[in-house]
Amino acid sequence: MIASLLIANRGEIACRIIRTARSMGIHTVAVYSDADAQSLHVREADDAVNIGPAAARESYLVGERIIAAAKASGAEAIHPGYGFLSENADFAQDVADAGLVWVGPKPDSIRAMGLKDAAKARMIDAGVPVTPGYLGEDQTPERLKAEADAIGYPVLIKAVAGGGGKGMRQVEAGDQFLDALQSCRREAASSFGDDRVLIEKYIASPRHIEVQVFGDAHGNVVHLFERDCSLQRRHQKVIEEAPAPGMDAATRASVCEAAVRAAKAVDYVGAGTIEFIADASEGLRADRIWFMEMNTRLQVEHPVTEAITGQDLVEWQLRVASGEPLPLTQDQLAIDGHAIEARLYAEDPAKGFLPSIGTLEAFELGEGVRVDTGVEQGSVISPYYDPMIAKLIAHGPTREAAREALADALDDSVVWPVRTNAGFLVEALDHPAFVAGDVDTGLIAREGEGLMPAAHPSDDALAEAAAVLVGEGAFAGFRLNAAPRVAGRFLLDGETIEIDFAEALADIAAPEVTLESVLISEGGQTWLLTPWRATGVAQGGAADGAVLSPMPGRIIAVDVAAGQQVAKGQKLVTLEAMKMEHSLVAPFDGTVAELRAEAGGQVTEGTLLVSVERAES
Structure with missing residues (x-):
């Protein structure tokens, strides 16, 4: 060992x-x-x-x-x-x-599966069904567009060396293709050092089904059943579960056996995941599930597989790397119950899911679930790395039991002042389609605002928080229990609000309230409530037409010039931060009056990048 x-x-x-x-x-x-x-x-x-x-x-x-x-x-x-x-074969x-x-796997196995076009060709030879698309060497924009036109829109442009949603664009029509291709290639080059792409047919009712496989140096390969990772936002997984809802025994056997064939085709050793896309328009069917790619590593969502199998996949990795055979054979593995995982990101749903940075002054996640995290109260969330700060994993005898446990844990979470997607996750878990197990990869995009958490706490939450604040005058974390009545003026995240919370205390003047604060936690979201003061209240907001950097990052593209006329919503600048591209757009029709952004430049939060002068009406 x-x-x-x-x-x-x-x-x-x-x-x-x-x-x-x-x-x-x-x-x-x-x-x-x-x-x-x-x-x-x-x-x-x-x-x-x-x-x-x-x-x-x-x-x-x-x-x-x-x-x-x-x-x-x-x-x-x-x-x-x-x-x-x-997944860098040269490093391995x-x-x-x-x-x-x-x-990890052998370098040759990583290479065989690392390039999506070559991997698909190998899978075809191994008898594994693959998604229709273009895998050719001709990478000219003209040829790629011609192939996309021939396949028929919508299509996906995917970085050959990509993964994790990076270097991927969905294109709905031919006139959008070249712009999407340019953006995809730029992101692929930045993330993977390789701007080559392939084209795939976009499946209208897709579900993302993946199979955990494991091989050893003695020629043994097993699967540890499937996961469903269909709930995605911008091609990145948000909530994953195992086993897949609606998966019957025959379909499970077919897709898992195909995954084992795929692993054996590259002489695979260690933990890996074979990812499939399913056309779920008529439910999960073996003849409508196609190979997409293989991830030659441990997956973010591996805990749900650990939960339903009772196995520690990292221990398996270390034993296999030490030369031992797999701990169990295929017939010794079985599914026990259901598990669901949610990825907690430091991002603000109210601001288009922009990453959020800062010090975790409060960080308390709900109980009754497994929590995998690399941060704690007092940790600093920086702009340099991926914004995922924790994973919450619930396991129960049924899917509904796991879903309720996970939603409750997220609902009870307190994180401040860094914003998270916990409230969004609660809304997604409670959505009728997810409750029914009727989820495809487009659900979040279709629902849009319907999955956004509440912008403010409930009246009852505000009332009790105000009572705690006035009655105790102490900084505290707070969860909704009851709703006593009190009264006064407060600031909720800097916004002035009136709270009617008690006739008995109605005469208390706001400046006399003890100058402390209280955190309100409700529905997975956290707000800061403080006493209102007549002076010193900041009036936020950028100047009219000023486009500011929403966070620290690097300017990777400037799409306008000073003096240029622009339309509302037109892309002005592309900012790269926390491994993602963020497009900053014109707030209204007008003219670029000032341009301070320069490609390659580093900027801090709040930096003026572009000033747009409103067009005369």
């Missing part, structure tokens, strides 16, 4: 790996960037090594530094987690060449 392990990752997955390794008696080594020096995964590991500046491309993505850290710390093996270098080979154990 491996005696010492370096985890080439950060955040919740690093903490997750450390937890299992420690239970197996394995010495753990963390790596960290300058921004992560005080992070939870650094403190939880037995040793830690600094590998460079905050930017991932100067630290977590520099394989030479990670290998050097492993050697310096005496680690025998490297576990890449997911993301960063986890470098690890092996350095005399270290790579906790």
Whole structure:
């Protein structure tokens, strides 16, 4: 068995790996960037090594530094987690060449499945059904558009080296294709260093079904059943579950057997996921499920598989990497109950899901579920990395039991002042279609505002919070229990509001209230309630026509020039932050009066990028 392990990752997955390794008696080594020096995964590991500046491309993505850290710390093996270098075949080979154990598949297997076009060709040879599309070498825009036209819209443009929703665009009509292609290629080049794409037919009622597979060095390959990851926003998974709702035994056997064939076709060793797309217009059927891609690593959503099988997949990885056979055979694996996972992101649904950064002054997640996280109260959410801060996983005897437990845990969560998508997740879990198990990948896009959480707390929540504030004059976390009546003027996240909360206290003047604050938590959201004062109240808001950077980031494209006429909603600047592109658009018809954005430049939150002068009516 491996005696010492370096985890080439950060955040919740690093903490997750450390937890299992420690239970197996394995010495753990963390790596960290300058921004992560005080992070939870650094403190939880037995040793830690600094590998460079905050930017991932100067630290977590520099394989030479990670290998050097492993050697310096005496680690025998490297576990890449997911993301960063986890599917980089060259890095995997470098690890092996350095005399270290790579906790993952063979480099050749990663290469075989890493490029989507080559992987699909191999799957066709292995008898695994694939989605109709274009996998050709001719990457000229003209040829790609011609192929898309021939396939018929809508289509998906997907980065050949992509994954995790990066480098993917859905195109509804031919006149949108070239702009989408340019954006997709730019994001693919930034994220993967490879701007090649493939074209796929977009399935009208798609469900995302994936199968957990595992192989060992002795020729054994098993599956650990399927997961349903259909609830997605902008091609990124939001809520995952296992097993897939509506999956009958015959269809399960067909898709899982296809997944095992796919893994065997590339001589797979370790944990991997075969991803399929299903046309669910007539339910799940074996003849309407097609291979999409393989993720040659542990998945973010692996805990739901662990919950229904009772297995620790990280332990399986470490045992297989140590040369042991798989812990169980196929006939020893069975499904127990149902599990659902929600990804908690530091992002603000009210602002188009823009990532939210800052210090977690309050961070308390609900009880009764498994929580995988890499942060705690006092942690700093920086702009440098993925905004996922935790995963909540509920397991129950039935799907409904798991759904209710997860919704309750999210509903009880308190996070401040960093914004999260917890309220959005509660709304999604409670949506009638999700409750019924009738979900496809377009549900969130179709529902739009219908899944947005409430903009303000309920009157009862406000009343009790005000009573706590006036009665106790103390900073506190608060959850809704009852609704006593009190009265006064307050600020709710900086907005002045009136709360009628008691005739007995109606004469209390607001400036006399103790100057403290109370957090209101309701429906997964958190607000700050403070006493109102007649002076010193900030009046927020940018100047008319000013387009400000919503967060720190890098300008990757400027689409207008000074003096140019623009239409409302027209893209002005593209900002890259927390591994995602964000388009900033014109607030109304007008003229670009001032342009301060420059491609390649770094900006801070609130920086003026473009000023638009309103067109005369």
